[in-house]
Amino acid sequence: MTNLGPEFSDSYIESIQEEYNRNGCIKFNQVIPTDEALGLGIELHSLITGKDNNAQWDGEFISDEERAKTKIFDLHEVQESSENFEHLRHDPRILGRLAVLLGGPVVYHHNKGFVKPGAHGDTYGGKFPPHQDYPFFPHYNYNMLAAIVYMTDITEDMGPVKVFPGSHHDGPRQTAEGRPYINPDEFPPQDAVTMTGKAGDMVAFNLNTVHMSGPNKSLMDRVSWLIQVTHPDSRPLNDHREPYQGEILWT
Ligand SMILES: O=C(O)CCC(=O)C(=O)O
Ligand SMILES: [Fe+2]
16 A cells, blocks of 8 residues: 555554444544635635535425425536646545555545535525435445545534444445435434534545434535545446546555
């Protein structure tokens, strides 16, 4: 594996692998210094809000009334619009950690930026129901993960990601009828760990780790960037392909 830097002692590597394998998720603080992350966040916010793409999921997990009031915006393959995000996609501070979690080379799948807007009048940032990422892009042996880099501070009232530790161990789960998500009654938010954090922190979780996020009722927009990667042995199990999927980001 490419040299990871002095902070990656053998015992540190072992401890993060153990935590990730046990919980199916792990948080790294200050992977990127706060000032740098906030700067990227300003750029990402303007790219995403400029496109106005509604990223709220279909389904009965919210009422029609709530749906009418809530919004989430996203932008796929942010590097197509920004040199800074092309660099971030290859950033050793991110990829070195992801290589440790995957236990080998890092293969690219896709990335997306999110803005979960804060409250304006009676509209606010929407939520994601509990789900595994597996139904969206099933992969052999499940050695695939999502890493979310925080581009603003994300407090409890800003709709942070919530993860259910250990929920990856039983593999892919039954989804709600005709939906990619799990019936919300099966994973109540009070059983989850809430991943609040500072700009520059990163949360990583396995393809089968159940996760969700609540509404953003704060006055601040929540900005984040998600990169999805796999180990080379974890091959796609269906015909779904992302435009830049397969690029080796780290060996
Ligand atoms: O950013 C979030 O709140 C979760 C996003 C997510 O889970 C997804 O896009 O699959
Ligand atoms: Fe997800």
